[in-house]
Each structure stands twice: as C-alpha cells, then as structure tokens.
Amino acid sequence: MAVAMDATGSDLQGLKVMVVDDSKTIRRTAETLLRKAGCEVVTANDGFEALAKVVETRPDVIFIDIMMPRLDGYQTCALIKHNRMLKDTPVIMLSSKDGLFDRARGRVAGSDMYLTKPFTRDELLGVLRQCVRR
Template identity: 75%
Template sequence: MSDNFANLRVMVIDDSKTIRRTAETLLKKAGCEVITAVDGFDALAKIADTEPHVIFVDIMMPRLDGYQTCALIKNNSRFKTTPVIMLSSKDGLFDKAKGRIVGSDQYLTKPFSKDELLDAIKELTAEVA
C-alpha cells in the first residue's frame, strides 16, 4: 500500500478530547476516514457498525482501559486481524509487553507526530493489503 490513505477507516479511542482532535485532524489530512470514541464501551459499540481498518486505543481510560478494549476487539473473530495500536503517555517496557499480551500490533508514545501515526498505519496496512 502506498501513501494513499484514502478509503482507510481509522478509529481513535481516547478519553482526551485534545488527543482525539489532534489524531483526527492529522489522519483526515492524510485522507483517512476517522471514527472517534471516548472510551472502550463507546468504541465497542461503534466498531461493529463502522468496521475500521486500523484502531488506535489509549491505555489509560476510565471504565474500560486500553488493554481490556484491545483484548475484547481481538477476541472477536470478526476483528481479530484488525491492527490495534496502543497509545500511551508512558514509554515503559512493561506497558509494551502487556500490550502485546492482549494482542496489540504496535505501541506509540504520546505525544505522537504525524509521521509516527502514518508510519504505524502504513506498516500495519501493508500486511493486510
């Protein structure tokens, strides 16, 4: 897949409005269709309807954290191959390992740059395309 992000549906799950807005703006500029969710429950309700190609999920969220959300997505046979990228303000080895255990495909540390976001998508959608 080239740098063509058109027709790519990306979900951003984060309880921070700033992060959601930043990611949405960057991704839309790249041509993606963006779906946002404020937490895991909100995301799970939207995933079945929107069928995103890539999902970014924040780790620290109320009610259902990023690990639980990722595990629930990956345990669903319809979405187990959907790439999930964890977002965290902590760049810890433990967090990365825990993310891998629940099935995340990649890990980005906040604040992320436009290039980091797009490179992560490129890397993960190249395998699918």
C-alpha cells in the same frame, strides 16, 4: 485490506481508522492528521463507546489509549481481538508511557503496535503505514 493511492500519492486514502482516547485533544489531533492524509476517521472517548462503534463501523485500523476510565485500552484491545469478526483488525496502543512493561502488556492483550504520546504527524502516519503493509 486494499489501500488505493489517490492523486496526491497518499497510500492511506480511504482507510477507515478508529481513534479511542478519553482526551479530546488527542482525539482531535489524531483525527485532523488522519483526515488530512485521506483517512475516514471514527472516534470514541472510551472502551465502551469504542466497542459499540467498532462492530457497526468495521474500521481497518484502531488506535486505543491505554489509560481510560471504565474500560482501559488493554481490556478494550483484548475484547476486540477475541471477537471472530474483528480479531484481524490491527490495534495500535497509545500511551504516554514508553516502558517495556506497558509494551509487553499491550502485546499480551493482542495489540499489533505501540505509539507513545505525544506523537508527531510522521510518527502517527508511519505506524499506520506499518500496520497496513503487514
């Protein structure tokens, strides 16, 4: 995953990021912050929609909310990580809970990182940069 710097010095320019969250507010906030950083953003409001879009759009990084109806973030993450074509795509779990159990369960599902909501612009872009540099 090569990430080029743009004229503004953003190392995230052109990175394709998927944001999966059942909260329209969280999706819009993340999308706005990511677009301003030069990312291309794809959104989905639940795990089923994410799975339908992820194969088609092949994002570089995926943010997934844990608590969603129908298919939760853990299940969605596990399905992505068990797909041969997608298993190397970094997945960052989003949660309003910051417990050790939730982080551990995210790791078991295959997540690469964990971000607690609400997040700041710097937290969102910081965790994204960490994933890209791995």
